[in-house]
Amino acid sequence: MAGATNGVFHEKTSPFLREKLAATPADFLRRQYLVDPAEPSAKPLEVDRHYHSEVEALFEGRVLRGVEKLYRRTVLVEPTSVCAAHCRWCIRGQYDTFTLREDELELIARYCGTAPENADVREVLVTGGDPLMLVRQLDFLLDALERHAPNVEVVRIGTRVPLQDPRRVDDRMVRALRSRSTFRIEIATHVNHPGELFPEVRAAYQRLHEAGVTVYDQTVLLRGVNDDLDTLVDLVEELRGLRIEMHYLFHCVPLRGMDHHRTTLDEGLRLARRLTSSGLTSGRAKPMFTVMTDIGKITLYEGTILEREPSGRVLLASGYSYEDRLKWTPSWQLPDSAHVGDDGLLRVWYLDSTADAAPLPVAVGAEEGNR
DSSP: OOOBBTTBOOOOOOHHHHHHHHHOOSSTTHHHHSOOTTTTOOOTTOBSSOOOOBOOOEETTEEOOSEEOOSSSEEEEEEEOOOSSOOTTOTTTTSBOOBOOHHHHHHHHHHHHHOGGGTTOOEEEEEESOGGGOHHHHHHHHHHHHHHOTTOOEEEEEEOHHHHOGGGOSHHHHHHTSOOSSOEEEEEEOOOOGGGOOHHHHHHHHHHHHTTOEEEEEEEEOTTTTOSHHHHHHHHHHHHHTTEEEEEEEEOOOBTTOGGGOOOHHHHHHHHHHHHSSSSSOGGGOOEEEEEETTEEEEOOTTOEEEEOTTSEEEEEEEEEHHHHHHHOTTOOOOTTEEEOTTSEEEEEEEOOOSOOOOOOOOTTTTTTTO
């Protein structure tokens, strides 16, 4: 979660992280936050921005900013692109820097509650950037959703503030995160290594629990940070001990110059299989291994990989209906990387890492009839 200026993704760390970087000998912080010499070495087919899911629509005669939508039940809102620190592998690292005004946030709340295409919306995901960097604006948005979007039952807030600047989790933030009369609040976080759980970080998550929110985790699989079984087992156990629910283990996306952060899909699948099917940790702590594609998230089950190209691209099967997608988001356009299968479901090409790994097989029968 971050922002760029004139297309340059600047290195940024908080005072808290700088203190920990100076005191911590391990690489799990440096690899996440400090510019690597490999970044200028872009690989073919890598992109500056991953997927484009902005809602390009007029509502009440005004252009919506900071809104994305790919799914039936969920609208994504980005109040700001500002973060406490810049994760080098961030999917929004090349977004322009912006912060929405209060009148724009009010408009978005009315859109969530009254636009015909949002009749099935039950969730709002507030992300960015990091919404907890601007607590006053977040509080305003939550109040506006309570007033204008009674259909919304859950508001999820994506943040790394507890990891990057835990002092910000203060009384003002706790008050802003109170449950409203029409919805409850959940916090989505990215903890990628058990070493990130410093005492100050643990205390910040405890304060969030005391505020009454549910906290869940979406770990990014990162080469040299957590791409080994022992680290992942330790991480999911620590998170369960902190009452943080594991949700996804994300494959690191193919952003320009960031291949050194990425494992191959096959490496990720092997790790996920060992983590979830070995008895090394509780079933309540097991994440889904998932990729973020141009058409949305796809969890890698048996038969998901349909085809492989020498370029490193893999063709993935999804359960997304093209017809349904247009109902949910009328302005959505099929990206060049995707097509509609004979069953009406979307298929999408996704760029794997170029690291060496023995490939797992494609789905049986995919080579011919299922293309």
